[in-house]
Amino acid sequence: MTLRDRKITCIGTIEQGASGAELRVAEAYRAGLRGLGAFSHAVILWWAHETEDAAQQTLVLPRPYTGSSGNVGVFATRSEARINPIGLSVIEIAGMDEAAGILHTYWIDTLPGTPLVDIKPYFPASDRVEMAEMPDWAAGWPQSLEASADFDWEAAFK
Amino acid sequence: MTLRDRKITCIGTIEQGASGAELRVAEAYRAGLRGLGAFSHAVILWWAHETEDAAQQTLVLPRPYTGSSGNVGVFATRSEARINPIGLSVIEIAGMDEAAGILHTYWIDTLPGTPLVDIKPYFPASDRVEMAEMPDWAAGWPQSLEASADFDWEAAFK
Numbered sequence: 464m465t466l467r468d469r470k471i472t473c474i475g476t477i478e479q480g481a482s483g484a485e486l487r488v489a490e491a492y493r494a495g496l497r498g499l500g501a502f503s504h505a506v507i508l509w510w511a512h513e514t515e516d517a518a519q520q521t522l523v524l525p526r527p528y529t530g531s532s533g534n535v536g537v538f539a540t541r542s543e544a545r546i547n548p549i550g551l552s553v554i555e556i557a558g559m560d561e562a563a564g565i566l567h568t569y570w571i572d573t574l575p576g577t578p579l580v581d582i583k584p585y586f587p588a589s590d591r592v593e594m595a596e597m598p599d600w601a602a603g604w605p606q607s608l609e610a611s612a613d614f615d616w617e618a619a620f621k
Numbered sequence: 622m623t624l625r626d627r628k629i630t631c632i633g634t635i636e637q638g639a640s641g642a643e644l645r646v647a648e649a650y651r652a653g654l655r656g657l658g659a660f661s662h663a664v665i666l667w668w669a670h671e672t673e674d675a676a677q678q679t680l681v682l683p684r685p686y687t688g689s690s691g692n693v694g695v696f697a698t699r700s701e702a703r704i705n706p707i708g709l710s711v712i713e714i715a716g717m718d719e720a721a722g723i724l725h726t727y728w729i730d731t732l733p734g735t736p737l738v739d740i741k742p743y744f745p746a747s748d749r750v751e752m753a754e755m756p757d758w759a760a761g762w763p764q765s766l767e768a769s770a771d772f773d774w775e776a777a778f779k
Contacts, residue, residue: 471626549666595660
């Protein structure tokens with residue numbers, strides 16, 4: 464088993480724009496956006512730069528959102544403080560300007576200035592699970608990205 | 622915009638096992654698996670080690686699967702030859718042995734010995750898009766991971 468380190472390249476940043484969020488792709492990589500606008504959604508990989516220093520040591524952490532006792536492994540959470548601090552967000556594509564290297568979306572759960580690692584089109588054939596089961600502690604969570612937009616997360620986890 | 626490089630750590634490998642595929646997590650990271658078995662599906666990030674050398678230069682490539690003319694940007698495909706050669710696969714969790722660091726699944730679209738980068742639980746609330754639209758060239762593709770298992774990809778793209 465090879466455990467040697469690999470290098471990743473930041474291809475842009477994620478910022479808050481005038482009406483939602485903007486993914487700003489560096490000029491060198493903009494040609495890679497061609498045709499992406501024909502998809503309704505994309506999978507975004509980003510670098511959790513605010514937590515990267517703490518990430519290497521975190522293997523077990525309190526169960527997220529529940530306020531309950533009990534720990535859970537980091538690979539059973541979406542915590543940003545993980546061995547490889549790569550976040551994953553599915554976004555709706557609200558618009559794209561290939562020449563300017565800007566991908567518009569309504570919302571993304573990243574801090575301003577977050578480094579962008581990758582953009583992939585959302586393929587229902589490989590990304591959309593019809594029947595996904597969750598642990599008891601996540602019972603009642605929304606069943607889709609669309610349902611999440613209308614869900615009162617604060618009330619559910621206060 | 623910071624474009625400095627980041628380092629990622631290989632946390633294990635993906636191999637073919639006796640009955641399907643096995644994700645083998647290195648001993649140092651096994652505690653991070655705790656609780657993952659309560660989810661039915663996981664999102665796997667892996668390093669496309671077979672194509673990494675070619676990846677840095679690929680921005681535009683022939684449209685995948687279609688056999689048609691026309692190029693498309695790499696960020697509009699799931700090609701492994703991308704700036705950061707990180708593959709993403711959603712898998713069904715068939716079983717887990719936390720002590721041995723093994724996650725069993727029926728199938729994953731990776732080559733034997735592929736380095737494992739991250740494991741995340743599949744959250745319908747953030748990963749499952751109810752209404753995802755695809756470009757014309759992908760019309761007729763299956764609408765879910767479950768439907769893909771029964772789909773004759775070879776016949777569709779011969």
